[in-house]
Amino acid sequence: MSLGTKYKALSIETLPERLKGVDVLASKVGADSAAWQVQEVGDGNLNLVFIVTGPEGKAVVKQALPYVRLVGDSWPLPLYRAFYEYHALTRQAARDPGSVPDIFYFDEAQAVIVMEFLSPHVILRHKLIAGERVDGLADFLGKFCARTAFRGSELSMKSGDKKADVGLFAGNVDIPAITEALVFTDPYFTAEMNHHTEGLDPVVAQLRSDVALKVKLQQAFQRFVSNTETMVHGDLHSGSIMSTESESRVIDPEFAQYGPMGFDIGMLCANFLMAYFSQPAHRGDDLDVYQEWILGVIEEVCTTFEAEFRRLWATERTGILYPASLFEDQGHDSSAACDAVLKGIWRDAWAFCGIEMHRRCLSLAHNADFEDIADPAVRAPLEARNLMMGAEMIHEAERLVDANTICAIARDFNGKDVL
Numbered sequence: 001m002s003l004g005t006k007y008k009a010l011s012i013e014t015l016p017e018r019l020k021g022v023d024v025l026a027s028k029v030g031a032d033s034a035a036w037q038v039q040e041v042g043d044g045n046l047n048l049v050f051i052v053t054g055p056e057g058k059a060v061v062k063q064a065l066p067y068v069r070l071v072g073d074s075w076p077l078p079l080y081r082a083f084y085e086y087h088a089l090t091r092q093a094a095r096d097p098g099s100v101p102d103i104f105y106f107d108e109a110q111a112v113i114v115m116e117f118l119s120p121h122v123i124l125r126h127k128l129i130a131g132e133r134v135d136g137l138a139d140f141l142g143k144f145c146a147r148t149a150f151r152g153s154e155l156s157m158k159s160g161d162k163k164a165d166v167g168l169f170a171g172n173v174d175i176p177a178i179t180e181a182l183v184f185t186d187p188y189f190t191a192e193m194n195h196h197t198e199g200l201d202p203v204v205a206q207l208r209s210d211v212a213l214k215v216k217l218q219q220a221f222q223r224f225v226s227n228t229e230t231m232v233h234g235d236l237h238s239g240s241i242m243s244t245e246s247e248s249r250v251i252d253p254e255f256a257q258y259g260p261m262g263f264d265i266g267m268l269c270a271n272f273l274m275a276y277f278s279q280p281a282h283r284g285d286d287l288d289v290y291q292e293w294i295l296g297v298i299e300e301v302c303t304t305f306e307a308e309f310r311r312l313w314a315t316e317r318t319g320i321l322y323p324a325s326l327f328e329d330q331g332h333d334s335s336a337a338c339d340a341v342l343k344g345i346w347r348d349a350w351a352f353c354g355i356e357m358h359r360r361c362l363s364l365a366h367n368a369d370f371e372d373i374a375d376p377a378v379r380a381p382l383e384a385r386n387l388m389m390g391a392e393m394i395h396e397a398e399r400l401v402d403a404n405t406i407c408a409i410a411r412d413f414n415g416k417d418v419l
Contacts, residue, residue: 003110007079010063010112012038015050019061024104025114029054042069046077046254051117058119059104064111064254068178071193071364077174081254082111084172088256089115091165091231092144095151099144100250118249121242125368128238128275129282131290135246138297141268142304144250145236149261149345150312152230154319162319166228166258176257179234183355184221187362188214196362197370199380199419203387204362216394220351228258236264237271237356239367262348265305269349269403270356270390271367272298273410277386278369281378291414295407302403306342313338350400354393357386381419389413 003018010018019025020033029036029052042049042062046069050061064082068075086106093100105114127134154162186194188208196204207213233240234255242249276294283290313334317324322341327334360367361383370386373379389409393400400406 003107003112005109007066007110009065010048010050010061010110012040012050015052015061019052019112019114022105022114025052025059025061028057028059028104030056046081058117060101060115060117062113062115079111081172081175082106082113083108084169084175084256085252085254086113087168088231088233088253089113091152092148092233092250092253096144096147099140099147100253118242118251121244121247121249123239124241124243124248125238125271125275127243128272128294129278129369129372131283131286133245133293134243134248137243137248138300139304140248141241142265142301143308145265145268145301146305146308146312148233149230149264150309150316152258153261154321155341156312156316156319159320165231169231169257172257175255176234179255180221180225182363182365183359184217184224186364187355187358188217191363193364194362195364195366197380197383198376200361200384200387202419203384207358207362207387207391210391213391213394216351216397217355220348220355220394220397223260223348224263224352227260229261230258231256232259232261232263234259234263236268237367238275238369239271260345260348260352262345262350263352265301265345266349266352267356268301269298269406270353270360271369272301273353273357273389273406274360274367274369274386276410277382277389277414278373281373281382295410299403299407302406309342309345310338313341346400346402347398350393350406351397353406354390354397357390357393361387381417384418385413385416388416388418 015038016033016036026033032054035054037053039051039053040048041051046065048063048065052059052061064079066076066079067073068077086103089100089103101116101118103113103115106112124134150156185191233250233253234257235252236250240250240252242251272294276291279287279291279294322334322337327337361370370379370383373382392409
């Protein structure tokens with residue numbers, strides 16, 4: 001069933017009447033739409049999100065708005081981002097089964113996706129702020145990043161299929177443009193929508209006057225806009241992961257595009273590092289133990305990513321890149337080639353990691369790890385450590401060895417007064 005060709009935003013009041021004819025939704029929550037209870041829970045920057053509850057169960061209805069919700073209708077956005085989110089979710093589900101919510105229904109004209117209600121999952125960022133742990137988190141995320149990176153590339157895909165997919169996602173122009181501005185450019189000059197914590201001015205001035213830093217970050221930016229290695233989630237952080245005590249799913253891939261293999265895991269590690277640096281304002285006696293748990297997650301995510309990537313290299317390398325005809329079929333070991341590919345992935349990942357650590361403190365969209373710290377006098381020194389480590393990550397991306405090195409740097413900055 002189509003909801004009509006003329007877009008109209010849903011509301012708590014209108015949703016039951018408008019979606020009562022969507023059979024798959026009725027099958028999940030109950031046929032009598034008059035018995036549905038609708039709750040609007042969207043707390044993100046862009047979309048409407050509703051939980052629909054009925055006698056048979058629950059489902060989530062997500063609808064794109066024609067503007068940036070965080071800013072208002074002064075910043076218009078195309079509704080087609082729901083189309084790309086839908087296609088990204090279907091590809092992620094195929095490339096790493098069970099990693100994303102099940103999709104029940106999609107209406108392109110109304111920019112509506114009906115999907116699985118995850119329960120008792122909550123946003124991972126909230127769990128990290130609360131000092132909670134998730135069993136198996138690192139294993140899940142490391143494998144998700146490796147599988148989606150490898151299986152979305154020409155290491156695995158047929159070249160024609162990959163090129164067609166790149167062409168499809170190339171139409172997602174306006175959403176990646178947000179990343180291009182807010183992540184890679186705005187933090188490093190006085191952009192209109194920037195804001196930062198009172199007291200950070202000396203650090204901000206230092207970053208913006210570091211020409212070598214800006215060259216490095218623009219080189220990373222150049223790789224981001226010109227490298228279509230694989231389909232990336234595009235906004236993979238602790239707010240786009242939902243977890244229980246032992247299970248996790250990835251959500252909200254509307255920033256999906258084809259980009260560098262190191263992008264998602266770099267952004268993910270950055271958000272764990274920001275969780276790490278924010279902890280002195282959230283924890284008590286368990287501070288040291290919980291901070292070390294976070295660093296352990298980073299290390300395991302990265303070692304799991306590399307192990308899974310190498311496994312896929314050995315078992316699923318069926319694309320046009322590094323074909324067996326040039327290596328194994330001639331009795332040659334291809335492990336050195338895999339080493340070289342991974343070296344490039346980690347170089348990109350650490351640069352993207354540092355850049356994300358900057359933008360979440362200096363650009364428009366900050367994160368709750370720091371923003372929930374009410375006292376600027378407490379928040380600013382923690383953000384300063386994060387910013388200065390981010391700068392080191394960008395400067396040293398090509399020379400950083402592994403996640404153990406990254407975590408050692410984090411421990412060092414965690415004890416510094418950089419303001």
